[in-house]
Amino acid sequence: METASIPNPSIIERQRMNVDIVCVGFGPATAGFLTTLSKQLVNADGTPAVESAAMPGMPPQVLCYERADDIGFGVSGVVTKARALRATFPELDSAQIPMTVPVGEEKVLYLLDPIGASRRSATLRAADAMVRAFKWALPVEHDALNLPWTPSFLHKDGGLILSMGQFMQWVGAQVQSTGTVQIWPGTPLAEVLIEKTTTADDRSAPVPGAAMSDANQASNNKLAEHSNVAAPEDGRTPGRRSKVVGVRLIDQGVDKKGQPSDGFTPGMDIHAALTVVADGPVGPIGQQLDAHFGLPEGHHTRDWAVGMKFVVDLPEDTPLKPGTVLHTFGFPEPEIFGFLYVHPDRVASLGIFVPSWFDSPMRTAYRQLQHWMLHPYLWRYLKGGKLRSWGAKTLGESGRRGEPHLVGDGYARVGEGSGSTNVLTGSGVDEAWATGTQLAEAVIELLKAKKPFTKQNLDETYVKRRHASWVEKEAIVAEKSRDGFQKGVVRGMIGMALAGLTNGKLTLAGDPVPPWKRIPSIEEYYRGRVSPEEIAKLQAECQARNSSLHGALMEKAGWPAIPYDGQLLMSHQDALLMGGKVQAPAGYADHVEFLNPELCEKCGAKICIEACSGQAITLGDAGVPNFDREKCVHCGACVWNCAQPLPDNPERTNIAFRAGTGGLHSAEN
Numbered sequence: 001m002e003t004a005s006i007p008n009p010s011i012i013e014r015q016r017m018n019v020d021i022v023c024v025g026f027g028p029a030t031a032g033f034l035t036t037l038s039k040q041l042v043n044a045d046g047t048p049a050v051e052s053a054a055m056p057g058m059p060p061q062v063l064c065y066e067r068a069d070d071i072g073f074g075v076s077g078v079v080t081k082a083r084a085l086r087a088t089f090p091e092l093d094s095a096q097i098p099m100t101v102p103v104g105e106e107k108v109l110y111l112l113d114p115i116g117a118s119r120r121s122a123t124l125r126a127a128d129a130m131v132r133a134f135k136w137a138l139p140v141e142h143d144a145l146n147l148p149w150t151p152s153f154l155h156k157d158g159g160l161i162l163s164m165g166q167f168m169q170w171v172g173a174q175v176q177s178t179g180t181v182q183i184w185p186g187t188p189l190a191e192v193l194i195e196k197t198t199t200a201d202d203r204s205a206p207v208p209g210a211a212m213s214d215a216n217q218a219s220n221n222k223l224a225e226h227s228n229v230a231a232p233e234d235g236r237t238p239g240r241r242s243k244v245v246g247v248r249l250i251d252q253g254v255d256k257k258g259q260p261s262d263g264f265t266p267g268m269d270i271h272a273a274l275t276v277v278a279d280g281p282v283g284p285i286g287q288q289l290d291a292h293f294g295l296p297e298g299h300h301t302r303d304w305a306v307g308m309k310f311v312v313d314l315p316e317d318t319p320l321k322p323g324t325v326l327h328t329f330g331f332p333e334p335e336i337f338g339f340l341y342v343h344p345d346r347v348a349s350l351g352i353f354v355p356s357w358f359d360s361p362m363r364t365a366y367r368q369l370q371h372w373m374l375h376p377y378l379w380r381y382l383k384g385g386k387l388r389s390w391g392a393k394t395l396g397e398s399g400r401r402g403e404p405h406l407v408g409d410g411y412a413r414v415g416e417g418s419g420s421t422n423v424l425t426g427s428g429v430d431e432a433w434a435t436g437t438q439l440a441e442a443v444i445e446l447l448k449a450k451k452p453f454t455k456q457n458l459d460e461t462y463v464k465r466r467h468a469s470w471v472e473k474e475a476i477v478a479e480k481s482r483d484g485f486q487k488g489v490v491r492g493m494i495g496m497a498l499a500g501l502t503n504g505k506l507t508l509a510g511d512p513v514p515p516w517k518r519i520p521s522i523e524e525y526y527r528g529r530v531s532p533e534e535i536a537k538l539q540a541e542c543q544a545r546n547s548s549l550h551g552a553l554m555e556k557a558g559w560p561a562i563p564y565d566g567q568l569l570m571s572h573q574d575a576l577l578m579g580g581k582v583q584a585p586a587g588y589a590d591h592v593e594f595l596n597p598e599l600c601e602k603c604g605a606k607i608c609i610e611a612c613s614g615q616a617i618t619l620g621d622a623g624v625p626n627f628d629r630e631k632c633v634h635c636g637a638c639v640w641n642c643a644q645p646l647p648d649n650p651e652r653t654n655i656a657f658r659a660g661t662g663g664l665h666s667a668e669n
């Protein structure tokens with residue numbers, strides 16, 4: 001490799017573009033924002049309804065960058081009440097959108113453990129015995145109790161079952177056809193550009209299209225380098241003030257560590273009067289803002305879940321009707337929730353959520369999902385089915401308590417990364433969409449009034465709208481609804497019911513703790529089931545094969561081997577290779593980094609390896625894991641599933657998750 005032509009990173013010159021608004025990520029939140037905004041930028045006669053400051057005489061220039069290789073490559077098949085979606089599209093006809101169907105029959109099922117391998121508390125075992133003893137009088141079939149009554153807050157009647165991938169393609173096409181908005185998939189944003197001023201004077205805030213001074217690159221580089229680390233400085237220090245002035249695209253032609261290499265192309269700086277941050281629960285731009293500005297007093301992001309999902313062809317003779325919604329709890333482990341939604345044409349989305357309060361060092365969603373599918377209640381529907389695609393994604397489940405600073409000078413946050421997901425009703429899409437539309441209305445108001453996007457102006461327009469809306473009212477009800485789970489599943493379920501039925505007035509207490517605090521050692525978790533000697537032997541065998549430990553350990557603890565059928569039940573490796581659906585273009589830096597190798601060296605649980613949704617993290621030399629970008633499905637689970645806190649910020653773990661390309665290629669998810 002020729003190094004003479006490779007530039008020194010400290011003197012890189014970057015191209016720069018000025019626009020009015022730049023959006024980070026194209027999920028439901030941005031889709032709601034752009035759909036609402038794009039309709040109001042131009043008059044019926046084609047003249048600008050409001051004028052661009054970046055390009056005078058034109059409508060405002062609006063760009064959206066999406067990390068994934070296509071706008072429909074996100075992950076989650078969803079059931080949603082679709083209140084916000086219908087408010088935007090009052091004439092919405094579900095037949096127009098592939099894989100969409102109105103919600104039909106809804107069931108909530110408590111799955112008994114037919115194998116006897118799950119870890120159940122004494123209370124749960126007693127409850128199971130009661131259900132079995134009285135099954136002649138209860139709606140029990142195939143080891144599942146169909147709850148005869150479920151509270152209304154869990155129902156999605158009148159709603160829709162959607163494939164998010166298909167829905168996002170449908171919305172994206174509509175938004176782009178207005179000609180006022182550009183969406184660029186396959187374009188991750190690496191950094192937020194933050195400029196510091198020395199006075200707390202609103203006059204220094206960015207005005208649409210006004211020339212902006214260069215962002216403080218050194219600070220940004222440092223933030224990018226340690227996006228999981230606490231703020232290097234506080235933007236709220238009296239006399240100093242930070243404003244967001246745009247974003248930087250990811251560098252291309254770099255080595256794994258991000259150092260310039262052959263074909264180096266520095267990422268362009270996009271300067272904008274408003275940066276709309278909608279990069280979901282583990283987005284790097286959101287993480288950098290949190291590192292810089294901190295979270296509001298008392299807020300945290302300690303509750304999360306990893307959702308893994310299959311899209312399957314059901315057998316030809318399936319009795320399941322389109323619109324069917326099944327929700328489950330109780331199996332394969334009591335903490336794991338499951339879902340099955342039936343789309344038209346015998347296609348179903350199904351999967352599980354592995355929540356933060358599942359205190360197991362073997363939190364592998366893929367293996368748990370296979371055991372869930374094999375539960376007798378579900379397997380009778382799935383046997384003979386075929387896997388079409390699959391995926392995994394993290395969910396931010398801290399809700400309102402995870403809300404960051406929603407606005408600041410030059411930026412606003414919407415969607416799940418802004419704490420919008422409702423953990424009581426299990427609803428994220430509608431809320432994300434709603435916050436996007438609220439911001440769009442605020443932006444139009446400010447553009448029309450020719451007011452700059454200052455914190456104050458965004459507070460008075462966007463935050464005010466959001467706080468007066470159903471999103472906030474329902475978020476207050478949901479805020480503490482899941483705290484009971486911190487002390488067990490039975491307590492958690494009772495707490496949820498109490499919160500839902502009393503509008504959040506009554507809840508059961510529990511203190512969410514940082515992820516690493518929850519995870520016991522492997523020996524502790526399997527005490528009484530697998531001896532430390534057997535664990536050590538399995539560890540040595542798995543290390544010799546360089547394979548993960550969870551499968552061998554689960555089988556030792558009583559779980560049966562998975563009967564692979566090559567159709568629906570296949571090895572994790574085969575699923576990864578299926579149809580070549582995981583892609584990782586060359587010339588980009590690794591987006592997962594183990595920040596302090598010395599912490600990894602002494603880490604016993606190595607939960608990052610066991611929990612990785614793509615088998616992209618494997619055992620490396622001297623106990624420090626290896627990361628393989630070509631297997632990463634970008635679920636973000638590793639950010640949470642690390643057993644070690646950062647020494648200088650115990651709210652964060654030893655893994656950095658940065659902007660990256662590639663991931664899963666499927667528009668069905």
Ligand SMILES: Cc1cc2nc3c(=O)[nH]c(=O)nc-3n(C[C@H](O)[C@H](O)[C@H](O)COP(=O)(O)OP(=O)(O)OC[C@H]3O[C@@H](n4cnc5c(N)ncnc54)[C@H](O)[C@@H]3O)c2cc1C
Pocket residue numbers: 024025026027028029030065066067068074075076077078079080187188189190278279280281282283284285306307308309351392393394395414415416417421426427428429430432659660
């Ligand atoms: C398995 C699963 C099942 C679910 N089921 C339901 C359900 O039934 N009902 C429901 O209402 N909700 C459900 N959800 C939750 C729902 O999917 C989320 O609440 C919703 O997608 C949040 O929307 P968002 O736009 O805020 O963020 P996201 O959907 O996370 O979108 C963020 C986008 O930003 C992109 N991005 C991130 N970083 C960058 C970067 N640096 N540069 C450029 N782009 C970037 C990402 O690729 C992504 O496309 C489910 C989630 C999962 C994982």
Ligand code: SF4
Pocket residue numbers: 594599600601603604605606607608609623624625641642643644654655
């Ligand atoms: S990344 Fe975290 S869980 Fe993985 S080995 Fe390092 S410290 Fe342990």
Ligand code: SF4
Pocket residue numbers: 592611612613614615616617631632633634635636637638639
């Ligand atoms: S390395 Fe990739 S696939 Fe593995 S947990 Fe992290 S984001 Fe998910």
